[in-house]
Amino acid sequence: MKRFAFLFALLVLVGNAAMAQSDDPSTVDDGTFSAEDYRNNRHSGRSDSIQSQHKEIPRGLKVWTVDERFGDRKPAVPDTLSYMYMNSGLNTGLRGEYNTLGNLGAPRQNRIFIDRRQASEFFFLDPYDMFIVQPGDFQFTSTLSPITILSYNTAGNRNNGEDRFKALFAVNAGKKWGFGFKFDYLYGRGYYSNQSTSLFNYSMWGSYLGERYQAHLLISLNHQKVAENGGIANDAYITHPESFRDNYSEDEIPTILKQNWNRNDNQHVFFNHRYSLGFFRKVPMTEEEIKAKQFALKSQKAQEAQQAKEKARRRAKANGEQFDEEAYDKEKRSAGRPDDAAIAGDVSQVKAVADSVKASDRMTVNLEDSVQMANLKKQDALAKDSTQKWMKDEYVPVTSFIHTVRFDNYRRTYQAYNTPTDFYAQNYFNYGTAANDSIFDRTKHWSLKNTFAVALLEGFNKWAKAGLKAFVSYELRHYALPSMITPGGSTVALYNGDQTWNQHDVSVGGQLLKTQGKAFHYDISAEAWLAGNRAGQFHLDGHADLGFPLLGDTVQLAATAFLHRSAVSFYMTQFYGKHYWWDNNLDQQIHSRILGEFSLKKTRTRMRVGYDVIKNYTYFGIQNDRVKSGDNYLVQHNDLNVRQTGSPVNLLTLQLQQDFRLGILNWQNVLTLQKSSKEDILPVPTFNAYSNLFVRFKIARVLDVDLGVDGRYFTSYYAPEYIPGIGAFGIQETEASRTKIGNYPLLDAYANFRLQHTRFFIMFTHVNYDDGGKYFFTPHYPLNQRILRFGISWNFFN
Numbered sequence: 001m002k003r004f005a006f007l008f009a010l011l012v013l014v015g016n017a018a019m020a021q022s023d024d025p026s027t028v029d030d031g032t033f034s035a036e037d038y039r040n041n042r043h044s045g046r047s048d049s050i051q052s053q054h055k056e057i058p059r060g061l062k063v064w065t066v067d068e069r070f071g072d073r074k075p076a077v078p079d080t081l082s083y084m085y086m087n088s089g090l091n092t093g094l095r096g097e098y099n100t101l102g103n104l105g106a107p108r109q110n111r112i113f114i115d116r117r118q119a120s121e122f123f124f125l126d127p128y129d130m131f132i133v134q135p136g137d138f139q140f141t142s143t144l145s146p147i148t149i150l151s152y153n154t155a156g157n158r159n160n161g162e163d164r165f166k167a168l169f170a171v172n173a174g175k176k177w178g179f180g181f182k183f184d185y186l187y188g189r190g191y192y193s194n195q196s197t198s199l200f201n202y203s204m205w206g207s208y209l210g211e212r213y214q215a216h217l218l219i220s221l222n223h224q225k226v227a228e229n230g231g232i233a234n235d236a237y238i239t240h241p242e243s244f245r246d247n248y249s250e251d252e253i254p255t256i257l258k259q260n261w262n263r264n265d266n267q268h269v270f271f272n273h274r275y276s277l278g279f280f281r282k283v284p285m286t287e288e289e290i291k292a293k294q295f296a297l298k299s300q301k302a303q304e305a306q307q308a309k310e311k312a313r314r315r316a317k318a319n320g321e322q323f324d325e326e327a328y329d330k331e332k333r334s335a336g337r338p339d340d341a342a343i344a345g346d347v348s349q350v351k352a353v354a355d356s357v358k359a360s361d362r363m364t365v366n367l368e369d370s371v372q373m374a375n376l377k378k379q380d381a382l383a384k385d386s387t388q389k390w391m392k393d394e395y396v397p398v399t400s401f402i403h404t405v406r407f408d409n410y411r412r413t414y415q416a417y418n419t420p421t422d423f424y425a426q427n428y429f430n431y432g433t434a435a436n437d438s439i440f441d442r443t444k445h446w447s448l449k450n451t452f453a454v455a456l457l458e459g460f461n462k463w464a465k466a467g468l469k470a471f472v473s474y475e476l477r478h479y480a481l482p483s484m485i486t487p488g489g490s491t492v493a494l495y496n497g498d499q500t501w502n503q504h505d506v507s508v509g510g511q512l513l514k515t516q517g518k519a520f521h522y523d524i525s526a527e528a529w530l531a532g533n534r535a536g537q538f539h540l541d542g543h544a545d546l547g548f549p550l551l552g553d554t555v556q557l558a559a560t561a562f563l564h565r566s567a568v569s570f571y572m573t574q575f576y577g578k579h580y581w582w583d584n585n586l587d588q589q590i591h592s593r594i595l596g597e598f599s600l601k602k603t604r605t606r607m608r609v610g611y612d613v614i615k616n617y618t619y620f621g622i623q624n625d626r627v628k629s630g631d632n633y634l635v636q637h638n639d640l641n642v643r644q645t646g647s648p649v650n651l652l653t654l655q656l657q658q659d660f661r662l663g664i665l666n667w668q669n670v671l672t673l674q675k676s677s678k679e680d681i682l683p684v685p686t687f688n689a690y691s692n693l694f695v696r697f698k699i700a701r702v703l704d705v706d707l708g709v710d711g712r713y714f715t716s717y718y719a720p721e722y723i724p725g726i727g728a729f730g731i732q733e734t735e736a737s738r739t740k741i742g743n744y745p746l747l748d749a750y751a752n753f754r755l756q757h758t759r760f761f762i763m764f765t766h767v768n769y770d771d772g773g774k775y776f777f778t779p780h781y782p783l784n785q786r787i788l789r790f791g792i793s794w795n796f797f798n
Contacts, residue, residue: 096712
């Protein structure tokens with residue numbers, strides 16, 4: 001409560017400060033910072049951290065993502081938006097589209113299949129996609145002055161609360177060099193027993209953007225420690241609490257497991273660099289570049305004036321005189337002259353200057369007047385100098401040579417000291433300890449991938465309408481799993497160290513793309529694996545978009561399609577653990593998709609239609625018995641198998657995103673329909689909805705306010721069940737214990753604010769909580785009850 005009181009007092013103080021302001025910062029709504037976003041009020045030219053310095057600070061931040069294969073930069077929006085900021089830290093996703101175990105940082109899975117990421121090689125980390133950022137999604141930075149972004153979200157108390165702290169610092173060393181680091185710490189104690197989460201990330205990056213040479217480096221360190229409780233012992237504690245003689249608080253509800261943990265440690269290094277051959281050409285500066293140069297010239301002039309004043313002050317002191325600063329400033333002002341002032345005294349020159357302002361008038365020139373000719377030449381030189389002043393030399397790359405290297409190192413441990421009797425169906429070996437219920441399943445994996453590419457870039461002349469690229473990749477992978485040995489005369493197998501495997505692949509491919517222009521763009525890429533363990537794989541991807549005006553509106557059409565023939569993860573073919581063990585010979589999975597998008601800008605309408613066909617679909621199937629024991633159920637004979645279906649699985653997706661606005665009233669909706677041809681192996685909810693109703697207004701012209709309620713809902717279905725022993729989601733296969741979830745609306749009420757560079761919110765999640773609700777987003781894992789949350793994010797240049 002003390003922490004909540006402190007945060008509430010802080011919010012009140014910030015609100016009072018907003019009421020006292022009178023200048024509109026005119027911050028752009030896409031979250032980017034630029035020099036023109038700040039007006040000349042009494043604080044705009046000073047440091048955000050030490051206002052007494054009276055030092056003008058240039059402000060500007062750009063971020064971009066990098067293509068993992070070619071190093072192409074794509075502009076992005078930095079994490080500075082106030083819109084939907086209150087939902088950015090929710091485990092259920094920005095619009096409630098994820099199934100989750102309830103606690104902050106717990107594993108999750110997207111219910112919208114077309115938005116679900118492809119399974120990675122080390123799939124144990126896939127459920128933590130809200131925390132682990134892949135190199136292709138990471139935002140590199142370029143800033144005019146050092147910037148720091150601090151964010152803190154909190155809920156609950158020291159026993160059951162959730163906290164997340166993020167810090168980002170970015171700085172440039174000149175125009176070409178950019179550096180930064182990011183710290184992210186998430187700690188969810190858990191409102192239910194034995195479900196705490198502790199996730200840690202530290203990332204460092206650097207970039208060099210020269211004319212011919214460009215490079216990007218990213219180093220990321222991650223640690224995840226998650227307690228596993230196996231779900232609650234009886235769903236009736238949530239759905240029918242009246243059936244029990246005692247009332248149970250959340251932390252008193254019995255759970256299936258205790259003293260069980262999943263630990264993941266992983267490190268990543270990504271480096272991409274390219275060298276380009278090309279030529280220089282003169283082009284006009286952009287408006288932003290002109291303002292930056294004007295700022296630099298103004299700063300240089302002010303610095304020279306300050307140095308002259310200091311020199312005059314020292315000269316007066318050396319001569320034993322009193323320096324009169326007021327007289328000095330007055331003398332300098334009278335001696336000064338505007339840069340564009342005309343020199344009086346010659347009638348013809350004054351007339352020439354006046355006439356030069358009128359571009360439509362023709363000057364009458366007397367060739368015998370040498371003064372007039374001299375002035376005319378001078379004016380031409382000045383005009384030329386003025387034109388050249390705002391021009392720049394642009395390097396136009398024609399051909400690029402690209403190299404990308406990526407190294408990933410993983411280590412996963414599933415550890416348990418108190419496993420219920422008969423919980424697992426199989427016991428393949430012991431670790432040689434006295435406690436037979438102890439588990440220490442561990443696997444290690446690392447991969448090293450190098451890609452070399454050559455690119456003929458688009459746009460270097462009017463005939464180069466598209467870019468063409470070719471590449472070759474080599475990947476080396478290493479795996480380690482436990483092995484076992486059965487001593488002579490014994491029937492019990494024991495752990496016998498680690499068994500290792502090495503795999504490698506060689507692939508080639510190319511890309512044809514057009515990104516320039518306003519109307520039509522396309523991107524077609526292909527990759528085929530020629531040698532190694534994944535020989536026979538191929539990926540074909542295509543995307544095209546078209547924009548055109550129609551009846552005063554802007555229509556955007558886009559189509560995405562792919563055909564992937566992919567080998568499944570090594571861990572789907574081989575996995576050795578104390579209670580899960582398999583050796584499989586699996587076919588490559590063939591997945592094709594066609595996705596069309598249609599959007600209207602003015603009506604704020606967006607539609608998506610997708611159709612997926614998957615052959616040799618591979619998934620986990622989980623079996624277990626739920627046996628009634630008193631008020632609770634015991635989970636027994638838990639077993640896990642890898643399944644692969646030969647017949648195709650079809651999935652149709654229809655999605656409508658429609659936003660309405662009337663004055664300050666806003667209503668935003670995302671409605672999704674999905675239909676799977678085989679619900680027993682690829683289950684999805686038939687209908688999924690998100691709706692956000694809020695009012696948006698300003699207080700004292702500086703404080704942006706969003707007040708509203710948003711809701712999530714999906715129809716009931718047999719959702720995938722979470723498997724603690726493998727850290728993934730699997731299909732419920734035991735008919736007697738299959739459990740449906742869904743058909744429960746979840747409502748949150750919030751107040752979201754932004755004051756210049758400060759975002760903050762107050763939110764009640766699950767405001768419609770009531771006894772007897774079916775608030776499960778994963779079978780047997782209830783969501784948290786009603787919670788008050790706070791969050792604040794502060795962005796400042798220094």
